[in-house]
Amino acid sequence: MHLRKWRKRVKGKTEQYWAVVESYRTARGPRQRIVAYLGDVEEAAREGVVQAARGERTHQPRLVDEVAPEWVEVDVKRLRVERVRDFGGPWLGLQVMEKLGLGEFLQAVLPAGREEIEWAAMAQVLMLGRLCEPCSELSLAERVYARTALVDLLGVPIEKVNDDRLYRALDALLPHKSALSRYLKERLGDLFELEYDLLLYDVTSTYFEGLAQGNEQAQRGYSRDHRPDCKQVCIALVVAQGGMPVDYQVFAGNRSDVTTVEEIVEQIEQHYGVADHIWVMDRGMVSEENVAFLREGGRRYIVGTPKSTLRRFEQQLLEAGWESIREGLEVKLCPAPEGKETFILCRSAARRQKEQAMHTRFEQRIEAGLEKLAQGCRERSHRAAVVERRIGRLLERNSRAAGLFEVQVKERGGRAKVIWSKREAWREWSRLSEGCYLLRSNIAEWSAPELWEAYIQLTQAEAAFRIHKRDLGLRPIWHQKEERVQAHILVCFLAYVLWKALGQLCQRAGLGDEPRQIFEELAQLRTVDVVLPTKAGPELRRRCVTEPTKHQAILLAHLGLTLPRQLPLHKM
Helix, strand or coil, X not given: CEEXXXXXXXXXXXXXXXXXXXXXXXXXXXEEEEEEEXXXXXXXXXXXXXXXXXXXXXXXXXXXXXXXXXXXXXXXXXXXXXXXXXXXXXXXXXXXXXXXXHHHHHHHHCCCCCCCCCHHHHHHHHHHXXXXXXXXXXXXXXXXXXXXXXXXXXXXXXXXXXXXXXXXXXXXXXXXXXXXXXXXXXXXXXXXXXXXXXXXXXXXXXXXXXXXXXXXXXXXXXXXXXXXXXXXXXXXXXXXXXXXXXXXXXXXXXXXXXXXXXXXXXXXXXXXXXXXXXXXXXXXXXXXXXXXXXXXXXXXXXXXXXXXXXHHHHHHHHCCXXXXXXXXXXXXXXXCCCCCCEEEEEEEXXXXXXXXXXXXXXXXXXXXXXXXXXXXXXXXXCCHHHHHHHHHHHHHHCHHHHHHEEEEEEEECCEEEEEEEECHHXXXXXXXXXXXXXXXXXXXXXXXXXXXXXXXXXXHHHHHHHHHHHHCCCCCECCCCHHHHHHHHHHHHHHHHHHHHHHHHHHHCCCCCCCHHHHHHHCCCEEEEEEEEECCCCEEEEEEECCCCHHHHHHHHHHCCCCCCEECCCCC
């Protein structure tokens, strides 16, 4: 059966109508007979008739009963709205995903098989859920998904989203981590004309809720989250200028930062080629072995140095020749004697004030603590060993000013006595070096301001970790298996890609490069079902998007996005 258009002349005008026509065979050949007259119907109704005639059911059907008549009488007393859903956030995330071509890429690497719901669709549920309302997979399945418009945007029924299917989607997504990272790096570079000459590298940690006994990478170590009581993993992240993501790696929680450098550099070169990159790292990554590794491979670098290295440049701190970058910030080039490297002295007035305040505060604490210990020793008997341990703990808690004090504990007649003095040489050096720090690089052709500007980009890597933890719910980790932990971090990384891509779109639109406020503003958009009871009996239902405010309309116009007025009604 098929539809056929008919035309006839009525009072000098040509009118058209549609009819359902069935083909059949006769002795004289094929013939057609009209099954039903439809009149002049719209395209949506015609498609619905064809689907019904063929017995087809699509994931997002368009049926005849969804097409409203031209006019009806509505009983306004019974008019109501139902099914309010969060729309703006999921829709905006899906727009960014479409610009990146991420949906098509997931379809290619996760081809449909025998599963009822495609893994590519479930991967999008995970990413958009992480972007809009970070939570556990169980919470996403039982609470979050049902109150968002993801069911309308992705076409996955609510009853099909459960924690088991989400966990298996994590398992299906993880093997494609490397392919995803490579695709997104190239796609972001092409879409936003990015240069990947400057690679910013930093490491953070995130902790577990639970013992994580099935995960060998879950270990106790230095916790950036101030949770030394919990096991953790370390995450090494490489970003380009502006915090645009490049790649990442997960290490054991007890892995020190300095031991990760060779592995991550070789991984990047294996995936993206040995290009003319400039590696930027903070002083926690620096060791003589790592610097030698970078130099021997012909790699260029700008790295921080430990505070103790400043001692070698005491004379340069006293001499003139400083270049001013801005008010309160000065730099100076100090070539190394062998000529293979250049050191950059940096002096910040704001940093000096901060360090001076810290030294003063710790000095006062140590002095008050020592006076208290001395008073206690005068009033009662204490063993010298006990007093020495207390002094050790006091200096450890206030280590920034511990070098200022020279403390002795003497014991006479069974009583301990505390004697201390201050090292004026230490105070003079601290006053000279406060607010100063040292960088080193093997780039000879750049000026001191250019080297400093490149190094300060490292704050973008730190900002990336803050976005992961604060906005995308990277911590804490509730998974216990190593593969699920890896997949959880991958989903957070992909959500971060969407976040930064939205930031680039905002920057292009003249809205700044921080998408947080824009995302929160557009996330206020909702979908509602408007139910119109007719006086004839049947009810008309329309799934409408709320009218944007003036501010929201301006943002959408700047971003070049068109908000749909209505969404199709999915019968699932």
